[in-house]
Every structure is written in C-alpha cells, then in structure tokens.
Amino acid sequence: MKWTVRRFIGKRINLGMDARISYLRIIACAMVVLLHVCGTNVHEFSQRWWSANVYNSLTRACVPLFFMISGATLLYKDEALGIFLRKRLLRILPPVLLWSIVYLAWLKYWGAPTGNWFVAIVSGPTMYHLWYFYAALGLYAFVPLLRRFVQNCTGGEIAWFLGIWFLAASAFPMVYSLVRDTGCGSLRMGVLDDTYNLGNFGGYAGFFVLGAVLREHAARLGGWRTGMPVFLAASVCTGIAAYVQSASLGAVCELFYLYLSPFVVLAACGLFIAVAGGANSTPSRFIQRMADSTLAIYGLHILVIDRVAAFLGLSARIGNPWVTTPLTAVVVLIVCFVAIDSLRRIAPLRAIL
Template identity: 25%
Template sequence: MKEKVSTQRIVFLDLIKVIAIFLMVANHCVDNVTPMERAEPWYNLWGSVYNSFTRPAIPLFVMVTGILLLPTRMAMGKFYKKKISRLVTPFLVWSVLYNLFPWFTGVMGCEPSSINLFFKWAEPSQTFSDALKNICMIPFNFSAFAVQMWYVYMLIGIYLYLPIFSAWVEKSDKKSQRIFLGIWMVSLFVPYLRNFLTQNLWGECSWNEFGLFYYFAGFSGYLLLGYHLVNYPLQFSKMKKYLLALVAFAIGYGVTMIGFKETTAVPGQSEEMVELFFTFCSPNVALMTFAIFIVCQNATFSNAKLNGFLIKFSICTFGIWMCHYFFVGPIYLLVRSLDAPVLLKVFIENILVLLLSFVFVLIVRSTGKWGKIIMG
C-alpha cells in the first residue's frame, strides 16, 4: 500500500494496515496446510472458522488507498509516474525472484519435490525454460509461484483509474457519494445472483460481459467507502458505533463462514463455488470490512511507543506482502511437528511468518535507497 506524503499521520490507518497484513498472511498460512491434514474430518470446520476471518484484508487495504490518495490533484501523467512506478519496481523484482526460485533449487541440487515445501500447490519444474516462460508472462498474469501478486495487478488498475475517479470525488457532495455507494452495494450481490439465479444477469450474455451494474462494481466502492467514512464520519456515540460494528461483523462473518463451510463440504465443488462466499466484493465481506474499519477509526491512540511500532510496521506492509511467501512453507514445516491442534499450529505459523517477514523487510530497507525501492 503506497502512502501519500503528509505532515500529519493518521495513526488509525496504520492500525488498519497492520490488521490487514496479519489477515492476509493468515489466509496464506491456511492455504499451506497439507492435503493429508485437509482430509481430517474436522478440517472443514476449523478451516472455515479461521479462514473466514481473513477476508477483509484486501478491502481494508483498498479503503486505506482511497483515504490517502483521494482526491489527487496531480496531473494524470505525473500521478502515474510517481505512484505506479513505486508499485511496478518491487512487483517486477519479486515476481522474477519467485519465478526463478524453482530453477534455483535445481541449480543447488535439490529434488523437484523441495519446491512444494515453499509452494504447496504448484507443479514443480526446475527447468530454466519454464522459469523464463513464467517471467515472460508477468505482463499478463501471475504464476503459481507468485500467487499473491494478483493483488498488485488489481492495485495498478486502481491507480490507473484513480485520477479519473478522483475528479468526480472532488466535486461530489455527501449525497452524491452515498448514491454511488448505494448502487455499489447492490452490485455486491451480483456473485450470488449469478450463481443461484441466472448466470446471464442484467444484460450479460455470450456477447456481452458488461452488465447493468458493471461500472459501479468492484473495488472502486471500497476506495470511496474509505474516503467517505473519514470525511463524513458516523454521527452517533462511540458505543453505538461499536454496537453497529459488532452486528455488522457478526452478520458478515456468519454468512461467510457458514456459506464457505457448507459449500466446501460438498465433494467435487468447482473452484468458483469454493471461493463464492470468500469473494471480496460481496455484501458479507463488505460488512466485515466496514466493522473493522469503524472500530479502528474510533480507537484511542495515547501510547507513543505503540504508535511508533504501528507506524514502523505499517511502512513495511507492502514489503511483507512481497516477500512473505518464501517463509510460509519453511515455517509450517517447523511448527507442524508441535503436539497441538492444526488450528493452533497455523496461528503460531501466522505470527512467526509475519514477524520474520517484518524483520527481513526492516533489514532490507535499512540498506539504503534501493532497499526501500525493492520493498516498496
């Protein structure tokens, strides 16, 4: 997540970014659980309970982006040069490293199976030609060795769109923004309507994929939601805000967890159905995201040391995003031998991966200008 230079730091945004990166790493730690452990009868229950908590991670990052970058008053070309270049450089460096890694294991004399210690679900190949093929595909999509990079493609798209969206946001009033958010909220139901009602929804068909709510759908709603909640905060007591957040999170989490659990309990489900209730742009995930945001926005920050830690950790979140997947597999190998439930082992893995990635990013950033560029 890129930050706009400001003389006044919004501390609660640092808290949101730390929570979001924790949730994101948690999601990838659950992904690394072995097929044998996934076959255990109770995996579907605890996997659903734990993994459902992670879904607000990406929307929270996008909301922070909206707060920090809306409205932008830079010329479009200058904005692209300054902001997108800060994303592209670390993205390319780390994408190349991830895709070269299988080839490196072969150079070092490791067995092809060693690749799956780091990337559990990737097809192991140690040939340079396959690595080069994946690298050549970087302009078009991520590989199985750089799965987390999907987010950067999306984020670059948001940055390309942001100066255009920003012009409207700057001129819009509270009512206009709420109308946009209202239409966006309707669009959040599209994944469910498309699956349970009709695949060709509101004008979508074999020759048209851009339906009625297409231009209001997606992550742009989270961009505006973050901006809107900061500029037009809820006008009632903190206790009522917390109560609202509790209810919103309970409903959103309940739908996410139960929906995912029931869907994945059916053998042979398609990947699309498995991910349906985990969709980031869905009403249940939006409710969870809104709840976490409201709690953080109204939190009190009076401890200088805690504030300093949050700021330092927040600055490292993009770098953690880039590098953490190299630590997920080895750390899980370390904790899997513990005499503890898999859920506890995954939580311990989550903490260790996050802390190790944080320390690694700090070390690299401390090397100077290029260290900071590589880590974003």
C-alpha cells in the same frame, strides 16, 4: 447546502501520520498472512476444515481493506496527474518486478518451468498472491478520475454510486450465482451486465470510494461499538454460508469467500469503521515501521510460510489446527517483519521495499 468531500480536505491531518491508517495496514497484512496459512486446509472437507473455515471467514476482509485504505489516502489528495502517476508507478512497479523475479527464481530453483521471465512478468503474477500488485496497477489508472468524482459529488450522489456498485458488483451477482448455479469460482453479473450494461459498476474500484467515504464518517457511524459487531456478524455469516453451500454440493465451495461477496464487503466495512472511527493520533515509530513494511511483507510471506514449514515443521497441516494456524501466522509475520525492516535500513532498498 450540498455536502461535498472537497470542503473537508484542508481540515485533515497528514494522512501519512494517521495512526488509524497505520493500524489498518498492519491488521490487513496480518489477516493476509493468517488467510494464506489456513488456506492449506480449506479446500477439502476433513477434521481440519472447520478451523480453516473459521480463520478464513475472519480474514477475508483483508484485501478489501487494502483497497479501502488506498481510497482513504489517495482520493482526498489534490495533485497534478503527472505527479500522481510518477508517485504511484515508483511505488508499485519496483515491488512488482522484485517479487516477480524472486518467485520466478524460487520456482526455477525447485525445477518448475518458468519460460521467458520478461513474458512471464508481463503476462501476469508469477505467484498467486501477486495478483494484488497487478490489480493495484489497473485501479491506479482510475484514481485521478475517482478523485475528481469523490471531491466534487454531493453526499447523495456518492451514496447513489455506492448503492448501485454494491447491488451490481456484490449482492445481485451472489444471488444470480446461487440461483443459476454458475459455479463456485466467481460472481457473475448476468443480466445486469448483458442487458443493462451495468458492468461499469463491477470490480474493486468501489472499495476505493467506500474507503474514502467511511474514513469521513467512521466516528459518526459508531466506531468500534458499531464496526466490530458488524465485522464479527458478517464473518460468522460468511463461515455459515460457506458451510451450508459446500454441504449442499458435497464439496467445498468458496463462493462466499470471494472478496466481493456481500458478507465480506460488510465485514470489511465493519472493521474499517471500528479502526478508523477511533481517536486521531500520530503513530509511534515502531507502528509506523510496521505499517511501512506491510507491502513488502505481503510480497515475501508466501516464501516464508513454505520455509517455516520446512525448517520448523510448523504449519496448519500439523497438530491441532486451531492452535498451529495462528501460531504459524505469528511466526511468519515476525520473520517477515524482521527481514523487511532490516533490509529497509539499507537506503537503496527502502524505495523498493
């Protein structure tokens, strides 16, 4: 009998009370903070570059993890289109507006031109890391369709989709970019899109399907025993490939850091399997509070990184970066969590944060 995801839907526990999902959210959030802390040293070769390269390589799976978590929690649900849109818009639009205004005010305070705020917000992210919110809005538009696809396809059909997606969105663009020397800023599909019209398989939507599938099979794939070695090996390959490519060009090249780089995709799969393959349990209240704060921590942490450097003199740019980088990330994460957790105790702010 053909396997479909639908037959397992009724057997799952409440997705919101799955400790594994909470742990994945917290891990991905901590990785984002560490990524942006070490990022100050990654753009030029110096004595600090290797520490930045190592930390960068170990944390690049963060954004793919967030997308995979969304797929794991959203694609199994069965709800009316109107209910889905209302829930998602209420979850993502208030943070988009809040953090856009916060960073526009921050830029204006420091004398940067901000122009018309409404136009600025509609046009795109007002601070570089807010791109994720806009990407999430676009990807949510596909969720009702991806939901029907995942719930009704056979295992073979889903494997076919993921195989074509990995080839078209990750593996081939990396090879094409290296062979054609198309630059270090993006992965290009080249002939797969121009000639064979496989652009429909590009982008981050594949991570949603990947997260949904891996959540079902993480334990059977070995959980921690398989996932962690894959994550570490892929992260090491990311760092080595970034060094080799940059050294050959005589300048830092971030091609292998991209979220759709094959090594980054594999690292995200490994870490997801390692955590999602663990025993199912209900998270403690503290863990759930941390998990519920991750979206707001993502919005706030760039501002806190700047203020921690200003008030405490703590950043990856000072001292031994192998030590100051994770130390700064821990301090930023703690400050963000305390601030967000405190604000979330105020009922009107809870829905926004």
